[in-house]
Amino acid sequence: MRTSWRLLNKYIKIHKDIKDFADCLTRQGLEVEGIEKIGVSVDQVVVGKILKKDKHPDADKLTVCQVDVGNETLQIVCGAKNHQEGNKVVVSLVGSTLPNGLKIKKAKLRGVESSGMICSKTELGLEKESDGVWILSEDAQIGAPISQYLPEEDTIFHIAITANRSDCLSTLGIAREAGIIEEKNITYPEINLIEDKSLSKPDITITDTENCKRYASRIIKGVKVKESPVWLQEALLKYGARPINNMVDITNFVMFELGQPLHAFDYHKLENQKIIVRKGAKGEKLKALDGKDYELDESMLVIADAKKPVAIAGVMGGANSEVDDNTVDILLESAYFYPGTVRRTSKKLGLKSESSYRFERDIDPENTDRALDMAASLMAELGGTGKISEKTDLYPGNKIEPWIKVRKEFIKQILGFEIPSKTIENLFKLLEFPFKNEGEDYLIQFPPFRRDCSREIDAVEELIRTYGYEKLPETIYPIRFSVENFEAKERTEDKIRNFLVHLSLTEAMNFTFAKRGDLVKINPLEESKIITIKNPLSADYDSLRNSIFYSLMGNLKNNNENGNTDVSLFEIGNIFSQNQDKISEDKKLGIIQSGYIMTPNWAGGKEKVSFYHLKGLLEELFDVLKIKEIRFEKDSVSFLHPGKTASFYLGSKKIGLIGEVHPDMVELYDLKETPVYAELELNEILNERKEIIRFKKISKYQAVEREISFIMSKDSEAGKILGLIQNESPLVISASIKDIYSGKPIPEDKRSISYSFVLQSDERTLTDEEIKKIMDSIIKKSSVQFGASLREG
Template sequence: MKVSYKWLKEYVDFDYTPEELAEKLTLAGLEVDGIEYKGREIQDIVVGQIKEKVSHENADKLSVCKVDVGQDEELQIVCGAKNMDVGDKVPVALVGTTMPNGMKIKKAKLRGVTSFGMMCSTNELELPDDGVDGLFILPEKVNVGNKLVDELGIDDIVIELDLTPNFAHSLSMIGVAREVSAITGNELKLPTAEVTEIEEEINDWVKIEVEDNELCPRYAGRVITGVEVKDSPLWLKKRLEAAGVRPINNIVDVTNFILMELGQPLHAFDYSKLEGNKVVVRTAKAGEKLITLDDEERNLTEDMLVIADAKKAVCIAGVMGGANSEVTDETTTIFLESANFNPVSVRKTSKKLGIHSDASHRFERGVDINIVELALDRAAQLIAELSGGQVIKGKQDIYPVPFEERVIKVRPRRVSKLLGAEFAKVRIKTLLEKLHFEVEDMGDVLAVKVPAFRVDVEQEIDLVEEIARLYGYDKIEATQPSGDITQGKKTWKQKVEDKTRELLASLGLLEVHNYSFINPDFFNKINLPEDSSLRKTVQLSNPIGYEYSVMRTSLLPGILENVSFNINRNAENVALFELGKVFIPVDNKELPLEKIQLTGAAMNKYLRDPWNLNAPGFFYLKGILEEYFDVLGVNNVEFITGEHPTLHPGRTAQVKIKGEVVGYLGELHPDVQENYKLEERVTIFELEFSSIIDNATFDREYVSLPKYPASTRDIALLVEEKLNSKDIKDIIIKLGKDILESVELFDLYQGEQVPEGYKSLAYSLIYRRADRTLTDKEVNEVQAKIEEELYNKLGAKIRE
């Protein structure tokens, strides 16, 4: 935001130098990026008057002029321009003057005639283009011999502000003037509008219809006829250029002037191009297109708000006008729009179309809905004055639900506590009233009415910030913290999370972090049934895009995208895990249930045992989980055959802790593998982390090393393919009684040497007693009972 120092003084009185003003604004929260001094490059240009003009005797295209510049003698200047006459006043660069482009004016001979200076055009002075091919002809009222910058008032200072989104109310000269008024305590001088109207009624010219008052809470318009579109006067061009806006013509320049002055975007339509004498505010139709003022064809969607006539869209509301209603040199009647549009709607439309305009920049942040009428009338007044037009009587103003000021209660004691300094009610009231809030004393609290231009103020803490910044953060003295100091420590949940990350990383898995926002189409990719509760999601009201439009109910879509991404870039040995939140909607509750899940995914190529490349990855990842549970002290963990829509039938296990299902482990379903274009099989796990937190313990019971030797036996069993290893281990443990120390599955085989429908499982059994050495007879007896029971109960045959 560029602020003209001179222009600002029209709205509020102050005596600060530009540097002092910049410091005051910065301390009040309006950060100043820099100060630019306009007109310095042409400080030495003076006003001259042509007293004599004759043709150059040696050059047909040159003239020799006598020019009065307020000195004792007139200067002889040779000039090639054709647009000047005797008596005209023009800018003159005297000998020794340095021009804005760096050229130094010297006495020179042109075709034998000496020239003692240079008469200048606007381009040579780097002033706003006057549209004339030739010298800059000055107004008659300027005084000969005086400095040009003084006579035209073009020596200005521009302060550039870097405004944060909460300073949307300062995106105008009036907005900055309000801040200066609050800082100085001087009165704010708001501009007024006195519109002279002709007798014809606006209702005979146009009818405005607003179809969606939520997207457009206010829409007003006027008609101005008999306008002449032409160049703007110099004062208007200077104002716009100081604000960083390029002058175009008198009509467009007035709308931009009001934008910079009041912060209200306006738009002027060529009335003759509006069909049916109607202006309709509606959403775009399916397949509707519009060529905007930048000559780009825009594909509109049905959620975009447009301004239309009886047949077609003519403007994208709050973003950019259409070329089909543009004001041109042939325009004689205009329809002038002043409106307020929904910030979220404008932001979405602007983002989708890739357009960022001065209008959308302000509408996205929020515009004062009560400034609409003043902006419309002031613009109509200026357009009539600068174009010779006549304003049709009346205006149409669709404003069904007038703005109701928000009332916020402020507690003085709370203000003092938050800011660390004593703020009495009287001081708080004075500070807020300087910022144009209405304040009523209600005893222990102050009731503060928030004006329409402060869309950023929503709660008490916002007003505390206003109090602090106007009072001055630099004036609040530093104080020592009070109260008891306690040593911080991590919660049990945080400790388990840290241990999880450390442990899984040590076991070879890399951690990933994905967005909590996902594409709802991912549920199809992971094979979720249509009636799955996980398809019920929290919808974002203002998503970045469709691909981030819902909150995730599972970590699987994100981690599978990570696996696919890496594989597509030839990173084939992929093993990942994510510890993160999922969001489950709860009926009759505003906020969802936030649950923590632990999910992992790895390619089977990565998971194969390096000593046995034919070993399935499923069991390797199962071993990683077993090690994880063991280190966390989670006991009574079981892996039971189960089903999951994302996982392969027959290669899926439920994970249970103390009999409760807490997750799943298994290979991806072939359909899911195809959806993610994964050629190598992938094994995944998904666990409810809350169950792990509840069952984990870091307490350890240490026992002394055994005194007596162990006796080891291996047993290889031929069993049906569907049989669970757990069933076998349960029988072994039951019959092993007190002398069985451990039992481990160390081999799984299915192949040519095993009948179809069967598998071979090999276990290592370790026997030991704590009080003496076991005899072979004791061990063999127990081993025999185990083999017999396995055959009788499970049909397991011993493989020799």
């Protein structure tokens, strides 16, 4: 954003010097990236007229000119070639000093006396290079100070505006910040507008009120399109814009001044003199003001007349309704368009403009009428005898800003110190936040131009930003924060990553954005919990993901499309969900595997991924993390196979799921192999993980290994008996499933599962009687609880 010292001082008198002011802006969050001086200050430099031009008697490249400077005629020797008798030129008188430091004295040049200098723009500091002397217009007044024809001295500020501060994309917005620095409110521009009630009001219709929340318009009749006055051209040049004509220049000037994009239509080029704000239609085309043809579609918002599109809303006008030298009547538009729609349209068309830049970042809908009236009054003034109609103002998106409670104690809690009540109230006034007292607390309204503020914490941020970060005391209230706990969790995450990478899995890093429709297809029962983004980057990223599964399936699909079906990926990332008004953010570990675990070798050895392989990987991970007593139970999840899905528990807490991906998902993502997937509640894992490892003496007594086989129903869960064995006695130090068998002589509806476990005491050698007692207890409990019978032989 560019603005200038003089432009700002129209709104507020700034008493600080330029450098201090720039430093203050930067401290308030508006980084001044550069300061640029423009214009020149020269004395004793005037307008002259060349009365006579002769060749120099002793130098072919010089001429001797007689120049009228108003009160006398001077003889000046000149080396340029582009001047002629009758030209109005710039004359630096004897005794003057030019911007480049050259002092003008009476001198003899090759024997001919010269009393002054005819100047080029380079010598005046206006251009780096010039082809000759500066030839002024014929109406320049002889003897007048050249300062009347020079850009005024000024300082341009180049300011970096962050995406959330759309209110500062104007001189008005920067002036508000200057008001905070100067501790006084700004003066808003006076608008002298006289309506002609005999004129018809603009005929406006909005059919897409979701994407056009406000549309205000006036008709200005009887204008003359011509070159803008010098002051307007200079203002636009300060803003970095090119002057075009008075009508177009006014719309650009008001946009830079107030931050509200405007557009001027030639009223008589509009079919039936009507404006309709609607969605585009497939196949519609529009030649824009840049001379290029653009194809429109239903996702775009357009401004149309009764027959055709005449502008791409918020982006650029059409050539079929542009203001030109023959324009007499103008329809002026000032509107509020939905930021997401403008952003998507601009991106899809590859078309950027100063208007789209502002609309994309969300502008103040309450500013439309001020900008409309300011531009209309200027058009009537600079266009000659222009008359202004009454306003048509359609405002379907009008709403009352809510009152937000700001607690004094909360301010102190966040900042760590107390700001006096009087200071808080003064800052609210400078910020233009309406407020009222509620005991020691406040009720405030955020003004509509502050689109980035909506919560109590935003008010606290504004208070400290404007109060001054440099005023924070050196000693503040202590904040409880466990660095050890944070570092331990970070180390655990790194350990998980290293473990999985060493097993040849590849880490994926995905955006947390997702497409709502895709999330619903994966888990329709969770649709109400999906969080929708208000201003999405695109239609494909309109929500926050509620599962790592969504992202990893997308990665797998991309791999498949590129011929890679042997994929093992994992991601550690956040997912989001909402339950009524509560929004939660959880960290998850997701693992997906597809195809072969390893590439077939020369001997033909290969192994496909499976539920049990991934389950074993997880068990090994838990072992590495020193997390014990994990149990698996059958479960069902919408995106996993109903008969091949399990959840795993740590105590009574469900901490994850594992399963083969549902055939419907395989078809939806057009996968060539059926993958397996697991997801862990990483927060629970990180909380359970104990970083402090204590020494435990290795038992010197002999360990005893035993095996036991049960015959049970094929529907029975092997993990339940495994958990029973692990929890049977403190003497059981490890247990695992050794073998699963189906076939003769086992009945068809049953299977045999063998378990291996190790018993050991730290105090003694175990007796056969102790071991038998544990074995008998396991056999009895397995029979009673799970209907399992001991397999003999």
